[in-house]
Amino acid sequence: MIQVGIIGGTGYVGAELIRLLSNHNKVNISGISSVKYRGKPISSIYSGFYQTDDLECENQQDIIEKSDLIFLALPSGLSQAIVEKAVYENKICIDMGADFRFKNENLYKKWYGKTFLNKSLHEKSVYGLPELNRDEIRRTQIIGNPGCYATSVELALLPLLSENLIEEDGIIADCKSGITGSGKELTESSHFVNCNENFTAYKVANHRHTPEIEETLSNSFKKNVKLTFVPHLLPINRGILSTIYATPKKALSLEEVHEKYSQFYKNENFIKMLPLGEVSKISGVRLSNYCHISLHYDDDNNKLIVISCLDNMMKGSAGQGIQNMNIALGFSEKEGLTTLPAVF
Template sequence: MIRAGIVGATGYAGAELCRLLYAHPEVEIAAVSSVSFEGQALSDVYPAYRGFLDLICGNQEEVVEKSDVIFAALPHGLSQELAAQCIEKNKVFIDLGADFRLENEEDYKEWYGGTYLDKSLHAQAVYAMPELFREQIKGKKLIANPGCYTTGAPLALAPAVKGGLVEPQGIIVDSKSGATGAGRGLSQTTHFTELDGAFHPYKVACHRHTPEIEQTLSHLAGKPVRITFVPHLLPVDRGIISTCYARIMPGVTKEQIRQAYEDFYKDETFIRLLPDGKVADIKAVKYTNLCDISLHVDTRTGTLVAVSALDNMVKGAAGQAIQNMNIVFGLPEETGLKLVPPAF
């Protein structure tokens, strides 16, 4: 059995990791930690876990010592020192935060206000979106797990960008997220009375996930890709829908685009490419590691409209982290993640 530890187990992503790892047939949860709830049972923080996840929240040192793989569900800026400890002890470290996602330190300084404490450590990190970078993940110990917006948008656009079917400039990513994406800490905008019945964009064209999406798409395209990214806050608990607009290259047909997507994702367990005429919907992927993609072509303007839907807490966080763990430990990627969405 793989001994797994979760640092930051009482945040939304950490709690989701606990829920999914509990049912993983090859994993034993060895230890969990929480700064806010140290000494308390996880099931006291989340009563739904009573009788299943009654582990006592300890500290980071306990998690590192007792575990083969450590998942860090922490805000940005808090993972670098912990990662160094884990790598020094030859542990696998999977970071659900942003500290190892950006390759360029200048981008990290600009968008997150931090620096790389150990450049050699960052050189060991692999950006781990399995559907796009599977071979680079195998055998690695320092895993940068992509976030929710930065998973949905690239998966919607990857085949078109990699195949040169759309222009690399002028791409627009319009995304909507459930409130869990803001984390468990309360802010004015996530109060029920502020959120209920409301719907609005935020951090328009200046969201810190912008360079991460551009980094992924640029790797696929083999040239710089620039996007306009606008996120919105939905009055729902889970889910992210990304509607992506890209100008189709001259001469490229709707049939060519469809074939490119079918070829690209034909062997991907967690990607469901929907039939023509269907539209991706967050309700159809809730509680799963699935990403649904629907394709639409505006022939009048020559625009590809690619829509992706995923559960931001699973495929956008904990589920993808477990998928990456499975790759690192040589397990089938779907192990512990055969999750069927509810019908209603």
């Protein structure tokens, strides 16, 4: 069995990794770490793990030493030094934060206020969107797991940009996420009285996933992709719905566009193209690693509308992290991720 450790195992992403890895047939959770809860069992934080996965929180170095692969479920800026140690000891690292999502250090510094501590690590790292970088993921020790919003938008746009079907600028991404997307630490906007029966935009045209999306798509297709991205907070626990508006470069029927998407994703386990006339919805993907995509067209304004839905804790985070782990270790990508969406 492959030994898998989680550094930062008590946050929402860490807890979701524990839940999923506990049902994985080819790995064993070697341990979890936490600074705040060191020495305490995970069940004292999440009662759902009581007498099932009662792992005790340890220190980071112990996790590195006894693991073959390490997930780093930490706030951005804390993973680089740990990854440097782990890679030196020949471990595979999957960073669930933003430290290894960027190739451009200036962008990382501008949006996160940090620098690359070891530039050679960033040269080796791979952006962990399997549908885009599967072969590179197989060959690297360092995987930067994409952001949840970024995953939903990028999956919606990949087929269009690969076929040069839309204008690269003027793209609008209108996105909504559940509360877990804000992380476990309480903020003013995540207080129950402020989010319940409410629906708000935040970080309007100033969200950190904007440069991540633009850099990833621009570098991948050698285009200068620009988009306006506006996130919103939904009063639900989990899920993302992204509505993307783009201008076609040439006249194509919606049937032709749908066929191009179907061909692009025909071998992908977790991307589901809905039939024309249907609309992607969060309830269709909840608790699963699937992304549902539906296509629509505004004739009067010549706008192609793509609606992408995923569970931000699954395909938007922990599920995609395990998908990347499966690729890196040579397992079936579906291993541990075959749970169907909850129907209600």
